[in-house]
Amino acid sequence: xxxxxxxxxxxxxxxxxxxxxxxxxxxxxxxxxxxxxxxxxxxxxxxxxxxxxxxxxxxxxxxxxxxxxxxxxxxxxxxxxxxxxxxxxxxxxxxxxxxxxxxxxxxxxxxxxxxxxxxxxxxxxxxxxxxxxxxxxxxxxxxxxxxxxxxxxxxxxxxxxxxxxxxxxxxxxxxxxxxxxxxxxxxxxxxxxxxxxxxxxxxxxxxxxxxxxxxxxx
Numbered sequence: 014x015x016x017x018x019x020x021x022x023x024x025x026x027x028x029x030x031x032x033x034x035x036x037x038x039x040x041x042x043x044x045x046x047x048x049x050x051x052x053x054x055x056x057x058x059x060x061x062x063x064x065x066x067x068x069x070x071x072x073x074x075x076x077x078x079x080x081x082x083x084x085x086x087x088x089x090x091x092x093x094x095x096x097x098x099x100x101x102x103x104x105x106x107x108x109x110x111x112x113x114x115x116x117x118x119x120x121x122x123x124x125x126x127x128x129x130x131x132x133x134x135x136x137x138x139x140x141x142x143x144x145x146x147x148x149x150x151x152x153x154x155x156x157x158x159x160x161x162x163x164x165x166x167x168x169x170x171x172x173x174x175x176x177x178x179x180x181x182x183x184x185x186x187x188x189x190x191x192x193x194x195x196x197x198x199x200x201x202x203x204x205x206x207x208x209x210x211x212x213x214x215x216x217x218x219x220x221x222x223x224x225x226x227x228x229x230x231x
Contacts, residue, residue, distance in 0.1 A: 015132045016043045018061040020052040020078070021094070022070040026117070030065060033121040040128060049078025056082060061089050062132050068095040068102050076105045083110040090131045104227040113137040161225035167209050175202040179215050180222035 019030045019042055027045045034040045043059045046052040050073045052066060064082070068075040075093055082088045092113035093106040106114050112131045115124065116139050127137040165173055178188040185199040192199070203215070212218055 015040045015063060015128060016059065016061040017041065017128060018044050018046065018052065018055050018059060018064045018066075018089070020046045020049070020055075020064060020066040020070075020075065022047050022067065026067070030124075033124055034128065037125050040125065049073030049075060049081070052078050053081055056089060060087075063128050064089050064091045065094055065128070066091055068093055068106070076102070076109055079106065079109040079111055090134075092127060092131055092137070115139050157224050158226050161221050164210055164221060165225050168206055172202050172206045172209075175199055176206045176218055177222055179203060180219040182219075 017034060017040055019027050019034075021027045021030070024047075027047075031042045031045070034042055043061055044055045046055045048070045049066075052064065052075075053073075055061075056064065066075045066078060073081075075095075079091050079093065082091060088110075090112040091110070092115060093102070093111045094115055094117055095102055096117050103114055113127055113136060115127055115137070119127070119139060130137050165176070168176060174192065175188060178191065183191065185196045185203065188194075188199045189196045203218075206218065207213070210218070210221065212221065
């Protein structure tokens with residue numbers, strides 16, 4: 014029997030996932046959770062084999078919970094679920110150790126099969142995500158991407174995090190709020206990054222980050 018924990022901040026979504034999974038004779042939904050913090054507690058209590066977890070949730074989000082769960086040597090397999098197959102979500106989930114990434118509009122039969130496949134130790138990605146990862150890999154090997162990543166490598170990890178937030182169009186105040194630092198500290202990081210990279214403004218920073226592609230593991 015495959016023991017499954019369902020994690021989503023919307024009760025209707027959790028109920029829908031339970032209705033899809035429970036008719037399967039070899040799958041049991043052992044618990045539900047409404048955010049990442051509850052998911053960590055539920056994993057410790059119920060020891061599921063597979064966790065179906067939403068990416069975007071108030072409180073602790075799914076990607077943060079995924080990283081916390083993967084620290085345990087007995088961590089369950091985690092399938093990330095989302096309405097949007099955004100690149101940041103996909104790469105964040107895969108870097109965090111997710112065994113699968115599926116959209117919430119995945120057909121019920123495919124969702125049930127994904128749980129079985131991942132419980133057996135394999136991986137599962139929704140087809141649109143697989144294609145985009147292949148395309149991204151090709152882009153990452155282009156000369157411009159290699160050069161952009163080489164240039165960004167002179168930054169500290171914190172500076173690169175700030176620079177990538179700049180590339181998303183966030184203001185210094187918004188970056189400070191997201192990264193829990195003062196607006197003045199953000200401004201210092203941006204200024205240092207511009208100096209190290211010999212760039213004139215935030216637009217040039219954003220263009221360099223676009224050429225570099227997703228953040229590689231450090």
